[in-house]
Amino acid sequence: MRILFETIGVLVHYNFALPHYLTRTGKIEEVNLLSGLFPIIMGGHYYILKSSRKKLRVTLYRSGIDFVDRLYFSDIIKSSVLKRVVQRYYRYDIIHLNTNEYLNVFTKLKLPKLFVLHGSPDHVDERGCRALEDIYSKVDAFVTVSFHAARVLRDRCGFEPTHVIHHGVDVELFNPLAYTKDRAKRLLGLPLNKRVILWNARLSPEKKIETLLYALPYVIREFKDILVIVKTRAVAKDYEVKVKKIINKLGLNMYIVFDKGWTPLNNMPIYYRAADIYINTSITEAFGSLTMLEAMACGTPTIANNASSNPEALGDGGLLYNRDDSVDLAEKILKIVMDEKYAKLLSHKAFKRIVDELTLYEISQKYLALYSSL
Numbered sequence: 001m002r003i004l005f006e007t008i009g010v011l012v013h014y015n016f017a018l019p020h021y022l023t024r025t026g027k028i029e030e031v032n033l034l035s036g037l038f039p040i041i042m043g044g045h046y047y048i049l050k051s052s053r054k055k056l057r058v059t060l061y062r063s064g065i066d067f068v069d070r071l072y073f074s075d076i077i078k079s080s081v082l083k084r085v086v087q088r089y090y091r092y093d094i095i096h097l098n099t100n101e102y103l104n105v106f107t108k109l110k111l112p113k114l115f116v117l118h119g120s121p122d123h124v125d126e127r128g129c130r131a132l133e134d135i136y137s138k139v140d141a142f143v144t145v146s147f148h149a150a151r152v153l154r155d156r157c158g159f160e161p162t163h164v165i166h167h168g169v170d171v172e173l174f175n176p177l178a179y180t181k182d183r184a185k186r187l188l189g190l191p192l193n194k195r196v197i198l199w200n201a202r203l204s205p206e207k208k209i210e211t212l213l214y215a216l217p218y219v220i221r222e223f224k225d226i227l228v229i230v231k232t233r234a235v236a237k238d239y240e241v242k243v244k245k246i247i248n249k250l251g252l253n254m255y256i257v258f259d260k261g262w263t264p265l266n267n268m269p270i271y272y273r274a275a276d277i278y279i280n281t282s283i284t285e286a287f288g289s290l291t292m293l294e295a296m297a298c299g300t301p302t303i304a305n306n307a308s309s310n311p312e313a314l315g316d317g318g319l320l321y322n323r324d325d326s327v328d329l330a331e332k333i334l335k336i337v338m339d340e341k342y343a344k345l346l347s348h349k350a351f352k353r354i355v356d357e358l359t360l361y362e363i364s365q366k367y368l369a370l371y372s373s374l
Contacts, residue, residue, distance in 0.1 A: 008098035012043035043265025112374035129157035148309035168363030176299035184274035198275035218330035272298035288313020301346035317353025
């Protein structure tokens with residue numbers, strides 16, 4: 001079976017690790033990744049180098065960086081690359097789509113097509129529903145990455161996705177044995193005598209980091225030896241200004257370190273292993289955020305906002321705090337930092353949640369079954 005696989009954004013686990021695992025099933029002859037350059041730099045290279053060149057191929061059609069694409073990857077160049085791909089359609093058995101950018105091009109090909117919705121539909125409007133219904137009508141399978149997203153589409157848009165397949169984690173890379181906690185902290189230059197709280201996401205309003213910020217004064221009154229790492233990449237500038245004003249107002253500067261910029265996926269286990277707690281404050285997610293799943297795979301005790309698909313992703317592998325409730329979040333943080341035995345229990349539960357249901361081996365088997373059914 002040969003798959004043409006369109007990548008999306010910088011979801012390295014999904015764009016590259018999943019295809020790598022698919023090629024290891026013995027039932028996939030080739031996966032051709034239609035990709036930008038930036039996702040490859042940010043971790044895709046790790047899986048490309050691990051895979052057989054004959055089984056995992058890459059067709060580069062953009063850089064993945066907006067201003068570079070505008071300067072060098074014109075629509076003419078992208079169209080030329082896509083034209084070559086379309087002309088070789090006979091090489092493929094399945095087209096695996098993740099955006100609607102070139103849907104009309106691929107729908108002309110008489111091949112089975114599946115589409116995976118990665119964004120959260122929590123706030124989808126009538127126009128968004130029409131766009132999703134159009135995609136639904138043009139593909140053979142429409143997949144969401146959570147049952148929560150499937151319910152939202154059914155209730156708001158009036159159609160039922162054909163399949164739900166969760167995101168997964170590469171536990172060969174993300175696991176509790178990747179680094180000892182002390183070594184990970186030393187590699188990042190973090191103090192060994194502090195309990196490290198990791199927050200890792202885009203710095204934007206829907207990620208709701210202020211819930212954590214307002215929780216910290218309650219925590220510090222009881223336990224001062226903490227340090228919060230705000231690991232962020234894409235930043236909404238206005239929101240960043242708001243966040244820093246809150247930090248200054250609450251007097252939290254000595255407790256928070258910003259780590260801004262992109263880090264290749266294969267280096268991220270260092271951050272998760274250095275962390276004593278991982279916190280997901282997001283109010284809307286397609287499936288709880290991949291960073292949360294990565295942290296859990298590394299055995300990091302995890303706390304998440306009881307909102308959107310977070311409960312579905314977390315399962316029994318961590319703690320939920322009442323939606324946007326800073327006091328409840330503070331209480332859960334204190335329970336972990338002040339009870340080492342409890343922290344170890346949560347570490348075990350987090351890793352078990354991933355190993356039992358959300359490894360990329362398990363997820364690749366589900367996609368393989370879907371491919372075979374089309």
